[in-house]
Each structure stands twice: as structure tokens, then as C-alpha cells.
Amino acid sequence: MSVSLNRRTFLRGSAGALLPLPFLNLMEASAKTENEGKPPVRFMALFKPNGVHPPTWNIEEGSEFDFRMTPMMKSFEKHKDDLLVLDNIGDFGFASHANSSRRFLSGHHQNTKTASIDQIIADKIGGDTPHKSLELTTEGLFPGQIGCSYISYDQNGQPIPRESDPQLIFDRLFNNPLSHPQKRKQMASLLDRVNEDAKSLSRKAGAEDQQVLDQYLTVVRETEKRLQTMKAASTGPIDFTKLERPEGGGSLDDQVESMLDLIALAMWTDQSRCISYMLGNSNSRMIFDFLGVKEQHHYLSHFFRNFSPTNIVELLKVCSWHMEKFDSLLNRLKSYKDHNGTLLEHSVVLFGSGMGHSDNHTVKRIPMVLAGQGGGMIKTGRYLRYAENQPVGKLHLALLQQFGVDTDSYGMAETPLAGLDGSPINFYEERAFDTWVKHEDKTITVQGRLRLSDDLNQAKIFFVDVKGKPAVRLEIGFRDFHDFNLAYHCGTPITLTGNGTLRGEELVITKVTKLESVFGKLPGKANG
Amino acid sequence: MRFSLSVLVLGVCLSLSFAGSRFALADEYAADILPLLKKYCFECHGAGDEVNGEVDFTKIKTAAQVDASFEKWESAIGLIEAGEMPPEDSPQMSDVERAIFVEWYSQRFVDSVEAKPHVFQPRRLSAHEYRNTMRSMFGFDLEVDIIEAQQTVVEKSMVMKLLPTDPRGKSGFRNDTHNNPLSTVIWDQYSYLADNALEQMFSKRRRKHLEKITGPIAGTGPTFAQAEILVRDFVPRAFRRDVDEQKIDQILARLNQADKLVPVLKVELKTVLMSPGFLYRGILMKKIPGQQLVDDFELAERTAYFLWADMPDAQLLSTAAQGKLRDPDVFQSEVTRMLKSPRAMNLAEDFATQWLSLNEIRNISNDPILPLSLLSQPVDFMNYLFTQDRPLMELIDSDVAFVNPNVRGFYGKDAKQMTAYRKQKGIEREVVPNQQIQLENTQERGGILTMPGIVAMNKGPVLRGVWMLERILGQHLPDPPADVGQVKPNSQGENLTFRERFELHRSNPTCAVCHRKIDPLGFSLQGYDAKGGYILADDYEKTQKNKKTVSKKGEVIDTSGKMPSGEEFNNFYELKEILITTERETIIRNIVKKTLSYALCRELKLHDQPTVEDIVDKLNKNNGTYRDLIHEVVNSLPFQETIIPGEKL
Incomplete structure (x- = not known):
């Protein structure tokens, strides 16, 4: 069956970003129609830099099924049924920025010799997808503390380079000039023409020119050969040539919205099953001018040290924007039909940070939310506040085991975090008080x-x-x-x-x- | 009697043809020089177990090899004349033998050398030139979507991100791409970048750039007439020269047959951007065998890539097209105009940065704010020298500095000249632009040698001395032997300073050859600490009764030294005086060589020497400026002319 996405499939949402319209006929078809049985499960990790402002983030009351989302969670409150909100994750006092980005996917900041969980999961579920994993970000490297710039690490614990440009990612996923049918044709005719040009030049050329032209012609011939050897991409259910390339050059918001589009699209088209995305470096000094904020994010995040009533409002604007991007991702994952459900139902999204309190950097009550059911591995619509502070490594170990990775320890943790699949946990109990x-x-x-x-x-x-x-x-x-x-x-x-x-x-x-x-x-x- | 013979030989040679004199001189090498080399030099330089200082005389056999090694001879003569070679513990040349050597050198490499241009060599644009050229072609930069925040390092240019970094060529400069061939990897990146630029060109976002060429575009895309305007503008600019009408017609004919105009237009323009005429410099110049002036378009291209690392702009191209560029007044005024353009910042940002290895400042700290603040100082300073028509020697001796708030601590009272900087609320750290100040109280910062970033990037006296020798005085030093080991600590009862222990350490004659030159220069800068701070006491001169310099903390710091010429100095200020007097010509020669080499995008050859000497002579006599230098370079024989090999028709 051949399905194509034409450009009408994408309409501009109110936020100005490209949003796929759900439930059009062609979207009904799943990307991998021939593949009955279980759909593949995907994993996404979305990193929020600089912790949170606890008074607006923390849920102070409520039970597993009966809880009130906090003001900061408002933008993704509508996804409550697809969320597993975790609380009391993180079990020690203080984290540097670099430690907190390592911790986010590596269990513990001292776990510096092994791969982060996204990479281990990718090895497990990546299968024969063209891109086993993608590592994405929004900003440049922070060489002062290089760890601030990475959440994904390879098997030796070395940071994996990240990419920030949606067009480059789009081209990597959908636009290989040697397999893209249209581009192949163009390249073939271009090679003919420049070949002719170079040869006619070479007839008039001196010896020094000749040497350069020979080099040039060799490369042209090699490219012709490569074009013949590499076959055109098999026309699968989705015709990539019809996909619309994201527009570049916008604000941070445009950049991130485009990237979220691509993440969902890459997942849906099964170009990749595992993606990590940093909304900013761990100590990001970004300035959110498109929100009317003039201060650096890191400065604002130290809301106590740099306290002023306006600073708090600005910080909350920045944090709310992060929350909206999480919401954007979930909207997209829900809008794609995947086998007999939505893409979100077959995905696990880990959203959060590597520290809790953004001013004093405590590694307690770290914001950690799981979204999506992962094909049944996660039981959502719940709020779990653990009785004891839980090491991040236990959460990661539990996720690895859910994804079928055969291991009984990860990131200094020997036991998996209970409760993700609905198994019983010890709930936190606050001492009763009168009001x-x-x-x-x-x-x-x-x-x-x-x-x-x-x-x-x-x-x-x-x-x-x-x-x-x-x-x-x-x-x-x-x-x-x-x-x-x-x-x-x-x-x-x-x-x-x-x-x-x-x-x-x-x-x-x-x-x-x-x-x-x-x-x-x-x-x-x-x-x- | 050898002398009179030499003179006689020279006299005979002068009356012979060029090739004939070559032959006679080559003969003299075998007869007179080779025996001397065998007697005094071979043991350490080729025939023994070890080859010292990367100099192997046994490998020089043919006349061509003798010529190609001219820089080796130049430094050998310097060492022999100074009595540094052969080393003290080896048999010494007699005065007569020394004179034979010197005479042979000056005949063969100075007196008999005729200036001539180099054989024409087309070369591929460097990544830096390609980036600038694409920007000029399209009117916008190809950029990566990435958020720039303070204290992060970002490669915003898509060209620089995707193209491999050019290795330095034999000239030491990255625009010397002669040995950096095209590969399929680079081809794919060119193709990607061209696609990207063309995609943007016809996008809504870049509409206004396109309309600058085509006029207002109604509807979704250009009309055929507008496409024609675009082609007629784009193609000659891409090739940096007039294009056959036939070529344009062919393109227009294909556009005429197109169902959809824009996709076909994109393919046509991409073909131009992927063709040799765009990617290589000089390949389209008509080649007629023989020595000749380069054509006007080539001259325009050479000038633009030298000053801007960019293609000629519209005015320069049209001047070339009208055949006016060879009018000396027109050429002069074009060059002057180009030096006033903001693009001339390239001379500081690309040329001087490579010449003075300024990018090493980036490595002095992980936090980019300080390195970038320190790096911007010499860059702005060099831009000031190049574009404000400053005398050459202000490189060493200047009372102007470019200072920003992140480095103001180095400038004491003089920093008060800066307009106050107030950090905006919520900005923790940021890079701030420089302001020009006059050094009145902190003369220790005048000139390039003691800029904070320069002394900080060269850690310790050896690196500082080597840098000064290589970058300022223009000497090439061989790498030290691998097994030099560490400077030994004082043994029991010994009480030697670091400098004394260091001198013991390198007392081996092999080491001493270079270190005699390196160390005095390097130790003269001991008044500057590893972070670039100035540590000498304010009244260091008054306290130096016994010729010792004293630090703010009262420590005695030995900043004295003796130049190989025998001149002595007590501190850096006295050294600086020597540099701007005794060493003036040497420094000017280095400035000229580096500039000419960058301008020509190649290493200098023997037949460039007369040009170099000629320029050095003029600038030295007339207290020349950087603008004079640039005018001399663009009017020099190797810049203006070329040789196309082959039979004359």
C-alpha cells in the first residue's frame, strides 16, 4: 500500500508551527502496514534545563488517582490520563549543573563510564531503523563545564554530539540526495553538465589547470558511480519527497516546534525509535526575548539569590514555555495513528530535569514525568509520591527492564523503581494537621x-x-x-x-x- | 685568489643567458661549496647517525634542489656569519672559507636571482573563502539554527560546520589550498550547501534578497523575464568574470522549455555553483603560454580574495570588465576603497590571526568569555594597523590599545578612559566590544608582544621566545629533539635560579644553537605572569642598581639578555628598543614576507626574493605603513603577473 503525505496534511497551528492534522484518511494508515503483531515501542527523553521553581511545580496534596495538577503543569494538564507523574525522585543534597545533565539519563552523576539509558534502549529497540538514535539540542557547547551540554553518552560514557538544526535533521532523515528519487535525477544531469564543462575547459587548459581538472573529473566520475551503486530509496508507504522541509531562521520557539514535528515524524515513519532532546544546556544562559524576557535563564533560575517579584514572573514564563513544549510533543504523538492506537500509546516519553530546586540545586523532588503507555509497560493517569527519596538510577533501571534490557543494576541502583506498571509502592504520608x-x-x-x-x-x-x-x-x-x-x-x-x-x-x-x-x-x- | 675568480665568474655569468648562469653556478656548488659542507657540516647534518635541526645537506644533490633550499641557505649563512655554526666544539671554518660560502650565497640567491612571477596554479576556494563567496552571491549567510547564548561555543555558519577544516598549506596559511584536493565528501557538502542556498533564495523568507536582483516579484515566483535578469546577474558573478553570451543563451533556452520555472532555475544555478569555474580560482582565465600580466578579472579576484577573502564586488567587477583596472590611479583608488570596506576586517580576522597564531588564545581557559575578550584585542589592534594606515613598526611599538571591560584590570588607570560599562540586569557574564584607548600609564601593554592574550597563550619563556622569533622576526626553528627531558631541580647545596638551571639544561651545543636566540627573548617577558598579568614593581628601574629587575612582591626577576648580535638589554623595554632599531629591517622583512605569501596563497619561492627585498627596502626607507605595504603587494610582480608553461604559439 502506498500512502503519501501531501503538504496539505500540515496546517499551521495557532502557535505558528506545523501541526499534522490527525484523522485525515491517509493518516489513518499506519506507517508500517505489513508489520502485524506488536507495533514497535519508542523512547523519547525531553530535558528541561535549570530545574524548577518548586512552589509552582510540586504537588503537595493528593493520592495516586486523585490529585490536582499544579499551576506549572497547566499546559499539559489535558494529557493527565496519559501521564505518570513521579515525585520524590532524587536522593541527595546538591548537584552541579554538569552533574545534573549527566544524571538525567545516566542514573547517577558518577556513572561516567557507561552509556546513558537512551542509548541502551536504542540498542534494544532500534532494530533496523535507519537511525538507531538521534541526539538533539537547541544551543551550543558550554566548554566551561562541558557536561552541561550533554545528556546522551556512548558505551564508554563519552558525550555524543548533538544537532540543533531542524533542516539538517530533516535532510538526514528524509532527504538523502543519493536515494531521493528527484534529487538523484537532478544530480545525474548536473554531473553530465559539469563533466562536459570541465572537459571543454580541459581541452584549452595548461598543465597546472589540467591537474586540477583531473581531480575534479575524478570526483565527478566517482559520484556517478556512487549514484549507480546506491539504489533509489524503496518507495515505502510514505513518499518522503512530499514532506515539507521545515523553514529555518525563526525564533527558539520556531526552532523547537520544528524539531518536535520532526521527532514525531521520525517516530511515526520509523526512521528512528529513540531520540533525546535538550531544550537547553544544563545551565542555559539563553535569553527568551520572544517571551519578552531580557534576563539570562540561569540568572532567573536562581530565583532566591536574584530575588525580585518581576524576576519570579519572568522565570515562570520561561518554565511555562518548557512545559508547553512538552505539551506540544504529546499533542503530536497523539495526532499520529499508529497501528490500532496513537503513537503516544506506543511510546514512552521521559520529561524532566536533573535537579529539583533551581536555586539551591537540590537533587530531591526532581521533576520527572513519564508520558505514554509504551504499548502497556507504563500505567498512566497516576501520581506516585514515594515514601522515601528515590535515586534516579532506580527509575532508569526500571525503564531499562520495562524495555526488555537484561540487567539487574544501573547507575548505582540495584533495585528497580516499583510502580511504573502499577505494581505497589510505599506512598509518602504527610503528618496530619488541622486547618x-x-x-x-x-x-x-x-x-x-x-x-x-x-x-x-x-x-x-x-x-x-x-x-x-x-x-x-x-x-x-x-x-x-x-x-x-x-x-x-x-x-x-x-x-x-x-x-x-x-x-x-x-x-x-x-x-x-x-x-x-x-x-x-x-x-x-x-x-x- | 678565490675571490677574484668568483668575481670573474660572476662577470662572465652576467653576460650569459639566464639558463647559462644557472649552469655555471650549479657547477660552483659542486666545486666550492660541497667540499666545505662535507668538511664542516655533514657530520651533524646528514652523514651521521642523527640529523640535527631537520637540516640534511646530503639530500641536496641537483641544481634544482639547491635552489629550492634557498631558505635553508639563508639561515645557514646567518649562522655562519654570526659564528654560531659550526658549533664551538667542532672544527671552525677559516675566514676565507667563510667568505667563499657567503659570496656564493649572495651571488646565487641575491645578486643573480631574477624576479619572476610564479607558474599559474588554479586552486580551490578555502572553506572560509567559500563561505564569504556564497554570502556575497546570495546576499545572506548560510546559517545553522542554533541558539546563541553567552559562554557557549557555537558554529553558526553552515559552511564552516559542514566543510572540513582546511589544513595549513606550505605557506602556513589556509588559503594555500594547493595540496588540499577535492574529494567526494567535499563534493557532497558543496552539493548540500548549494541546494540549501537555492532553496532559501526562492523561499518567502529570502524574497527581498531575490527581489534586489529581479525587481518586485508578484505572485509565487519570478517570471521568465525576471529569471533571465537573475541568470545574467548570477552567472558572471559566480565565475567572477564576463561569460560568453552563448552560455547564457543555453541556460535561457532550457528555462524556456521548463514546465515549472523555479525548479529548473534551481538546477541551472546549482550547476553553476558546482562547476570548476565557481569552485576554483583562476581556472577560467584564458591561458596563453609565456610570462604575462594576469587578465583584469584575475587581478580583481586576486585583490578581493587577498583583502576580503571574498569575491570581487559589483564595482570591482565592472571596473575589470571595462578594462580600467590596469590604470594605476583607478587600481589604487579601488584598493583604497576596498580597505575602507568592513570586509577588510578579514586582514585582521583571517590573515593576522593565522600569521600570529591568535587562535591559541582560545585555549587559555575553558570559559569562552575571557579568551574571546582577550582574542578580540589583538584582532581589533591589527585591524586598526591595517585599515588606519599605521606605520609597520607599530606592531611592536604602539600606545594604542583596544580594551573591553572583561580585561580592564590589565590597564590600570588608563582603563578610566573607557566609557562606563553597566551590565544589564539579569546578564551574568557577557563578551563586550572593545574601546580604543591611549596608553599613558600602562606602557607595558603597548604593541602586540605584551598584549595580555599574547603573553597568556605562550606559557613560559621558551614558548614566548619561539613565538617572537617565528612570528615577529620570521625565523624558522626546527622542532627540539624528542628526548630533551625536564629542567633538573637544584641538587643539595645548589641555589640556582630557574633561569640558571635552565641554561645548564640546554648547554648542549645542539640545543644552544636555537636557545641562544630563543631564551633572551623569552626571559625578557618574565615580568608577565602566566595569565598575562604584569608583575614588575612600578619603580623597577630605580631598584635595579645591580641591573636586576624587581617584581611588585620584591622578588628579583632576571629579564636581561644578550642578542646573538651582541647587544645587551636589562629588561623588555630595552629589548623593545633593540627590536625597533637594530631588528627593524628583519621585522619589516617578516611582515612583508607573511603578507605577500598570504596574498599569493602560496609559499614564497627563490624568484620572489627580489620582490620581497624591493618592498622591504622601500618601506624601511620611507617608514612605510600597512596601507603602503598592501599597495606594494598588489602592485608587485608576482601578484600582477604569471607564467603559463608551454610552447609559445
Whole structure:
């Protein structure tokens, strides 16, 4: 059966990027029609640089099936049923940037002599695809700490060069001039013509010219030979010549959207089954000018060290953009029909970072989300917060075993992380605490969990949640924010007293007079 | 009596034809020189177990080999005249023998050498030239999609990313591509790059570039008439010369038959970009055997690739097409115009960077901010010398510096001349452009030799001395023997300085030949630490009663030395004085040779020597500038003329 994608298949989405339209007739056909039985499983890893801003990322309440996605997760909330949100991944104090990019796919930053899991999985599932794996990125090398620029490592633990240009990737995947039927024809006629030109020159040439022309003609002849030896690509179910080459030269957003297009297309056409993609270097100093942000990402990511209310808003814009790109990838993987399901159902996407808290670089509560069912290996629609902090290596070992890699240890881990396939785990249990609120005259005292506003554009507004009542709103100045260290207590239960009033249904505190942690937690004294 | 004989032979030779004098001189080599070499030189240079200093005289047998080794003779004569060769512990030449050698050299390699141009050799564009040429052809750069952030290293140019790095040719420059043949790998990359450029040319994104040539394009693509305009513009520019009307007609005829215009147009233009006339320089010049002026288009091309590493622009091409380029005034004003173009930055960025090995500054730190900040200084400085018409010797002696905030610490009070730099909020580190300042309090930074990046990239006195000898004084040094070992630490009871221990270490006469020249130069820079910092005390001169230089910390630092000529100096300032007086001509000669060699894209030959000497002489006498130098080079015989081998018709 022969299927072609014509350029109408791609329409401009609202984001301005090329989006494949699902469910057109020709998309219904699967890329590998003859291959009944199990469809191939794919693996993708999407790296978010510079950790997260925990108050907006962390889920503080909820159980395996009943949990509320946090403000930062909003852009991919619609995929909740296809996600397995992991929490309490990472088990030690501090990570350098270079360590955190190594950790993302290698289990542990000291695991520097073996391949990262994408490469091991590629060996297992790559089969006879033309590209066993692809390693992609957005920015250049950071030679000051070279490890910051790589997440994929070969069998000796050496970094694998990455490619950032969507056109180069497109051409590598779909545009080999020696097998592309149209280009073969063009090259053949071009060779004829330049051959003629060179020969006519050579009739008039002096000895020195002759030598150069001989070299030139030799290369022309060799290319003719190569053209004859290399057969035209067999016209499979998809005619690659009809695919539209991405436009280059756009913003970071255009570049990434094009690359996400290509990732999905490469997977769907079975050009590759394993791709890693870095949205930025581990300590990225990119400037997101297309979001109206003028500061370097790394500077903003140290949101405590470089605190200002506007910096937080800018940082959250940058982080939200990363989340939107994860959403973009999932949208694409869902839009491709693959055998009897979608491409996402036959894929595992690992999205996350190598550190948790972007300011103090802790390797705890690292953002790690799995998407897709991988043909049944992952049970999605769940939130798993493990009782103990889990080494990243255990997650990687579990993934390797799910992909059928025969190994019982990886990246310093000897046991796989339980629960990915629905197996039982020990859940984290928070100590119970009461929530209440008292309002006397102008003094309000409230006990409950402190959290940041859901609206990321007003990151200086906080709330204290009280069961059965509207949350108490904190509209306080920087002085109070700083003196009572709200950033530290964010996400935890507190007892807070302050001055305020009732505004409609909502109690609003404008000045804090006292703040205590319910469980007596205290921030360190050192300056951040 | 040998002397009078030589003079006699010379007199006879001058009346003979060129070929005849060659023969007679070759004979003299066998009769007079070979016996001397056998007697004094062969043991260490060819006939013994080891070949010292990469010089093997036993391999020089034919007259052609004698000629080809002229640089070897030049340095041999220098060593013999200075009494450095044969080494002290070997039998010495008599004065008469020495005079025979010197006389033979000057007859054969100075007096009797006739200036002549080189045989015409077409050569492939270097990757750098190809990048610039494609940019000029299309009006936009071929770039890779990659985000540029501070502190990262990015190859933004698709050409430089995809084409293999050109090896340095025999001249030491990468534009000397004579021994860098085309391969199928490079062919595929050319094909890919041409496709890419043409794809872009007809895309919406690049429409305005295309319209600059064709005029406003209505609808989806150019009309046939616009395609014709494009072809008539594109093809002669690609070939850097007028093209037969017949060739254009053939292309237009094929376009005329096309169902769809743009795809056929792309194939036609790609064929041009893949043909020898585009990829090779000089291959389309009409070749008539004999010595001759190169044609006007070739002259335009030579000039443009020398100054810009790029194809001639529209004005230069049309001047050539009108046959006006040989008018000296027109040529002069074209060259002056080209030097004012921003593209002339190429002389600093490509030529000077290779000549002075400036890219080694990139290796001094992993964090690119500091190396890039340090590298930009000599590049901007060299651009200033080349384009602001500065005297040649300002390379060594200048009170102008180009300084950016990341290196301001090296410039003390003088840095106050810079307009204040305020880092924008949220920018942690960044590379900032240089400002030109006048050195009033930090003269220790004047000239190229003591720029922070230069002293930092050459670690230790040996590398600094070698760099100065090779890059500034133009001497070629052989590699040291592999088994030199380490400088020994003081043994018990010994209390020698590093310099004294080092001198013991290399006291072996074989080593001493080169190190006598290297070490004084290198140790004169001991007032600069490994990071390029200046460590001498402010009043180092007052404290040097016993001729010792003192550091800020009060340590005695031996910066003194003695030149092979016998001149002595106490510190770098005195050395600098020697460099700009005694060594002035040597330095000018090196500048001339390097520039001529880059301009010609080849190593210099014996028959270029008269041209070199002629230019050196003029510039030395007239206190010439870099602009004078450039004008001399583009008007020189080897640049203007060529020889096409073969029978005259």
C-alpha cells in the first residue's frame, strides 16, 4: 500500500508551527502496514534545563488517582490520563549543573563510564531503523563545564554530539540526495553538465589547470558511480519527497516546534525509535526575548539569590514555555495513528530535569514525568509520591527492564523503581494537621498549607488553604515576604497571624505579624 | 685568489643567458661549496647517525634542489656569519672559507636571482573563502539554527560546520589550498550547501534578497523575464568574470522549455555553483603560454580574495570588465576603497590571526568569555594597523590599545578612559566590544608582544621566545629533539635560579644553537605572569642598581639578555628598543614576507626574493605603513603577473 503525505496534511497551528492534522484518511494508515503483531515501542527523553521553581511545580496534596495538577503543569494538564507523574525522585543534597545533565539519563552523576539509558534502549529497540538514535539540542557547547551540554553518552560514557538544526535533521532523515528519487535525477544531469564543462575547459587548459581538472573529473566520475551503486530509496508507504522541509531562521520557539514535528515524524515513519532532546544546556544562559524576557535563564533560575517579584514572573514564563513544549510533543504523538492506537500509546516519553530546586540545586523532588503507555509497560493517569527519596538510577533501571534490557543494576541502583506498571509502592504520608481560620477585628490567624497563587502572572500573591472554606489570601509587601521567608515555607503547613479584612467571601491579609511552621521547620540562617 | 675568480665568474655569468648562469653556478656548488659542507657540516647534518635541526645537506644533490633550499641557505649563512655554526666544539671554518660560502650565497640567491612571477596554479576556494563567496552571491549567510547564548561555543555558519577544516598549506596559511584536493565528501557538502542556498533564495523568507536582483516579484515566483535578469546577474558573478553570451543563451533556452520555472532555475544555478569555474580560482582565465600580466578579472579576484577573502564586488567587477583596472590611479583608488570596506576586517580576522597564531588564545581557559575578550584585542589592534594606515613598526611599538571591560584590570588607570560599562540586569557574564584607548600609564601593554592574550597563550619563556622569533622576526626553528627531558631541580647545596638551571639544561651545543636566540627573548617577558598579568614593581628601574629587575612582591626577576648580535638589554623595554632599531629591517622583512605569501596563497619561492627585498627596502626607507605595504603587494610582480608553461604559439 502506498500512502503519501501531501503538504496539505500540515496546517499551521495557532502557535505558528506545523501541526499534522490527525484523522485525515491517509493518516489513518499506519506507517508500517505489513508489520502485524506488536507495533514497535519508542523512547523519547525531553530535558528541561535549570530545574524548577518548586512552589509552582510540586504537588503537595493528593493520592495516586486523585490529585490536582499544579499551576506549572497547566499546559499539559489535558494529557493527565496519559501521564505518570513521579515525585520524590532524587536522593541527595546538591548537584552541579554538569552533574545534573549527566544524571538525567545516566542514573547517577558518577556513572561516567557507561552509556546513558537512551542509548541502551536504542540498542534494544532500534532494530533496523535507519537511525538507531538521534541526539538533539537547541544551543551550543558550554566548554566551561562541558557536561552541561550533554545528556546522551556512548558505551564508554563519552558525550555524543548533538544537532540543533531542524533542516539538517530533516535532510538526514528524509532527504538523502543519493536515494531521493528527484534529487538523484537532478544530480545525474548536473554531473553530465559539469563533466562536459570541465572537459571543454580541459581541452584549452595548461598543465597546472589540467591537474586540477583531473581531480575534479575524478570526483565527478566517482559520484556517478556512487549514484549507480546506491539504489533509489524503496518507495515505502510514505513518499518522503512530499514532506515539507521545515523553514529555518525563526525564533527558539520556531526552532523547537520544528524539531518536535520532526521527532514525531521520525517516530511515526520509523526512521528512528529513540531520540533525546535538550531544550537547553544544563545551565542555559539563553535569553527568551520572544517571551519578552531580557534576563539570562540561569540568572532567573536562581530565583532566591536574584530575588525580585518581576524576576519570579519572568522565570515562570520561561518554565511555562518548557512545559508547553512538552505539551506540544504529546499533542503530536497523539495526532499520529499508529497501528490500532496513537503513537503516544506506543511510546514512552521521559520529561524532566536533573535537579529539583533551581536555586539551591537540590537533587530531591526532581521533576520527572513519564508520558505514554509504551504499548502497556507504563500505567498512566497516576501520581506516585514515594515514601522515601528515590535515586534516579532506580527509575532508569526500571525503564531499562520495562524495555526488555537484561540487567539487574544501573547507575548505582540495584533495585528497580516499583510502580511504573502499577505494581505497589510505599506512598509518602504527610503528618496530619488541622486547618482553621480565626478572624477578630482586624487580626486574622490561619493554619493551613501555604501556597503560591495559581495565576503565575501574580507570583507575589500567596494563599493559605483551609478545608471547607475559601483560602486566605496574602497580599503582602516584599519586607514581609523576606522577613518571614514565605519562599521557604511555601508548600508546607503554617500558622500565620496578620492584619487584614474580609473582601467579599475572601479573607485578605496585608501585613504579617507572626508565622510558625506547624511541624517546627526552620530555614537555615545562611544567605541564599 | 678565490675571490677574484668568483668575481670573474660572476662577470662572465652576467653576460650569459639566464639558463647559462644557472649552469655555471650549479657547477660552483659542486666545486666550492660541497667540499666545505662535507668538511664542516655533514657530520651533524646528514652523514651521521642523527640529523640535527631537520637540516640534511646530503639530500641536496641537483641544481634544482639547491635552489629550492634557498631558505635553508639563508639561515645557514646567518649562522655562519654570526659564528654560531659550526658549533664551538667542532672544527671552525677559516675566514676565507667563510667568505667563499657567503659570496656564493649572495651571488646565487641575491645578486643573480631574477624576479619572476610564479607558474599559474588554479586552486580551490578555502572553506572560509567559500563561505564569504556564497554570502556575497546570495546576499545572506548560510546559517545553522542554533541558539546563541553567552559562554557557549557555537558554529553558526553552515559552511564552516559542514566543510572540513582546511589544513595549513606550505605557506602556513589556509588559503594555500594547493595540496588540499577535492574529494567526494567535499563534493557532497558543496552539493548540500548549494541546494540549501537555492532553496532559501526562492523561499518567502529570502524574497527581498531575490527581489534586489529581479525587481518586485508578484505572485509565487519570478517570471521568465525576471529569471533571465537573475541568470545574467548570477552567472558572471559566480565565475567572477564576463561569460560568453552563448552560455547564457543555453541556460535561457532550457528555462524556456521548463514546465515549472523555479525548479529548473534551481538546477541551472546549482550547476553553476558546482562547476570548476565557481569552485576554483583562476581556472577560467584564458591561458596563453609565456610570462604575462594576469587578465583584469584575475587581478580583481586576486585583490578581493587577498583583502576580503571574498569575491570581487559589483564595482570591482565592472571596473575589470571595462578594462580600467590596469590604470594605476583607478587600481589604487579601488584598493583604497576596498580597505575602507568592513570586509577588510578579514586582514585582521583571517590573515593576522593565522600569521600570529591568535587562535591559541582560545585555549587559555575553558570559559569562552575571557579568551574571546582577550582574542578580540589583538584582532581589533591589527585591524586598526591595517585599515588606519599605521606605520609597520607599530606592531611592536604602539600606545594604542583596544580594551573591553572583561580585561580592564590589565590597564590600570588608563582603563578610566573607557566609557562606563553597566551590565544589564539579569546578564551574568557577557563578551563586550572593545574601546580604543591611549596608553599613558600602562606602557607595558603597548604593541602586540605584551598584549595580555599574547603573553597568556605562550606559557613560559621558551614558548614566548619561539613565538617572537617565528612570528615577529620570521625565523624558522626546527622542532627540539624528542628526548630533551625536564629542567633538573637544584641538587643539595645548589641555589640556582630557574633561569640558571635552565641554561645548564640546554648547554648542549645542539640545543644552544636555537636557545641562544630563543631564551633572551623569552626571559625578557618574565615580568608577565602566566595569565598575562604584569608583575614588575612600578619603580623597577630605580631598584635595579645591580641591573636586576624587581617584581611588585620584591622578588628579583632576571629579564636581561644578550642578542646573538651582541647587544645587551636589562629588561623588555630595552629589548623593545633593540627590536625597533637594530631588528627593524628583519621585522619589516617578516611582515612583508607573511603578507605577500598570504596574498599569493602560496609559499614564497627563490624568484620572489627580489620582490620581497624591493618592498622591504622601500618601506624601511620611507617608514612605510600597512596601507603602503598592501599597495606594494598588489602592485608587485608576482601578484600582477604569471607564467603559463608551454610552447609559445
